[in-house]
Amino acid sequence: MKKRNIIFPASIEGIIRVGSHDALGNASPFSSVGGIENDFCALGEKVLSTSHNGAHEYMDGTSMSTPAIAGVCALLLAYDRYLNPDGRHKIKNTHCMKYVLREFSKNNTGDKRMGQGKLELDHAFSYRDYFQGILNAI
Numbered sequence: 001m002k003k004r005n006i007i008f009p010a011s012i013e014g015i016i017r018v019g020s021h022d023a024l025g026n027a028s029p030f031s032s033v034g035g036i037e038n039d040f041c042a043l044g045e046k047v048l049s050t051s052h053n054g055a056h057e058y059m060d061g062t063s064m065s066t067p068a069i070a071g072v073c074a075l076l077l078a079y080d081r082y083l084n085p086d087g088r089h090k091i092k093n094t095h096c097m098k099y100v101l102r103e104f105s106k107n108n109t110g111d112k113r114m115g116q117g118k119l120e121l122d123h124a125f126s127y128r129d130y131f132q133g134i135l136n137a138i
Helices: 062-083 094-103 128-137
Strands: 018-021 040-043 047-050 056-059
Touching: 018 062, 040 062, 047 062, 062 094, 062 128, 094 128
Parallel strands: 018 040
Antiparallel strands: 047 056
């Protein structure tokens, strides 16, 4: 595949770069072209989505994986505020969010397109003390 220069949005400083993986956890061939590594990946192939005229169809793309990561970030921010009602929130910027997300990600493939890997959040919100420990480490 020919490399392309990516100038927007992946090259913008201070963002979370999201890639795509398939149902087996392998990096999607369209994910992270252009030499910029992703930070994290989420399912982005054969995702059931809404379509024209109220229909549904399976779609591929980082436009399918990015909302999943954004949703996780929103949940983590809400959880941070729940655990720290005094207003001393721990997740204050993208750097802090990436730190927390890294604790729940895994890249077993060695594929650099996967960045830190796919998020393994099935247990994250069940372990209040563990999550509090991660926030305290920031």
